[in-house]
Amino acid sequence: MSSKSSKHVRDKWRSKSWYMVIAPPYFGNIELGSVPAQEEQGLIGRVAEATLYDITGDFSHQYLKMFFQVYAIEGKTARTLFKGHEYSRDYLRSLVRRRTTKVDGLFNLITKDGFKLRIAVSALTLSRIKTSQEQIIRKIMNRIVREKSVALTLDQFVQEMVLGKIASDIYNEAKLVAPLRHVGIRKSKLVGQPAVLPEQAPVAEPEEEVEEAEA
Numbered sequence: 312m313s314s315k316s317s318k319h320v321r322d323k324w325r326s327k328s329w330y331m332v333i334a335p336p337y338f339g340n341i342e343l344g345s346v347p348a349q350e351e352q353g354l355i356g357r358v359a360e361a362t363l364y365d366i367t368g369d370f371s372h373q374y375l376k377m378f379f380q381v382y383a384i385e386g387k388t389a390r391t392l393f394k395g396h397e398y399s400r401d402y403l404r405s406l407v408r409r410r411t412t413k414v415d416g417l418f419n420l421i422t423k424d425g426f427k428l429r430i431a432v433s434a435l436t437l438s439r440i441k442t443s444q445e446q447i448i449r450k451i452m453n454r455i456v457r458e459k460s461v462a463l464t465l466d467q468f469v470q471e472m473v474l475g476k477i478a479s480d481i482y483n484e485a486k487l488v489a490p491l492r493h494v495g496i497r498k499s500k501l502v503g504q505p506a507v508l509p510e511q512a513p514v515a516e517p518e519e520e521v522e523e524a525e526a
Contacts, residue, residue: 332359332389334366334379337466341366343379343391351384358394363473374402375473380501393469395500406493412436414445416452419502420460422468427503430456430472430496432481437490448485455481456496465501472496 327347334341343361348354359379363372376399379391407413414434421427432452459477460468471477475495482494 328387330354330384330387330389332379332381332391334361335390335392335466337470338366338393346389354381354384354389357381357389359391363396374399377473393465393501395498396473397498398495403497406433406435408435408492410439411492412438412440412445412489414448414452416449416456418453418456420456422460422463422465424464425505426465426501428460428465428468429500429502431498432456432478433493433495433497434481434485434491435493437492440489444489447488451485451488452481455484469499472499 327349328351329345329347330351331345332343334343343359343365346354346357346359357380359381361377361379363375363377364370366372366377375396377396378394380394381389381391383390412435414436416432417429418432419427419429434448434452456477459471459480463471468477473496478495482491485491485494
């Protein structure tokens with residue numbers, strides 16, 4: 312690379328400012344890292360990735376990837392809202408066993424405060440089960456997540472979702488139908504928000520559906 316090209320690259324980076332991306336208040340305003348931008352408006356809509364471990368400090372949460380979307384800039388701080396989460400591929404693959412059944416449920420929900428979420432729930436059994444048992448477990452999933460979404464605001468729902476409270480409620484009821492090894496909300500995505508929402512920018516509509524996980 313010529314000295315002229317090197318100088319151009321250095322000048323390009325020197326002209327950018329650095330902003331600290333922070334998680335929403337219900338995740339303790341944890342710092343997610345610094346990002347550069349030439350203009351602060353260029354950060355709006357950008358999605359930052361972290362693990363739940365980065366937020367909680369609990370090593371057992373390392374498998375859960377979290378996504379936060381920048382919606383506002385305050386000085387050198389980029390504020391975010393929850394955009395979604397998913398299990399890491401390695402963790403999801405480790406859950407699957409031969410001669411067992413994986414019961415999946417995909418649900419579109421609206422929280423108490425009007426946010427729209429699409430979530431994917433998975434229950435993994437200890438042995439193969441009947442189709443009728445799968446149907447009952449899926450109905451339990453559907454009822455519990457809808458009851459939760461109606462009763463909880465986005466921040467409350469997201470906390471119960473990623474910290475395992477909703478999955479635990481499903482497990483405790485579904486285990487009476489068939490022996491279970493794991494129940495979890497393996498993926499979620501924020502797909503819409505209320506028309507009137509002070510201090511927050513609109514959430515971009517997703518380009519694709521939540522994909523089913525590979526067995």
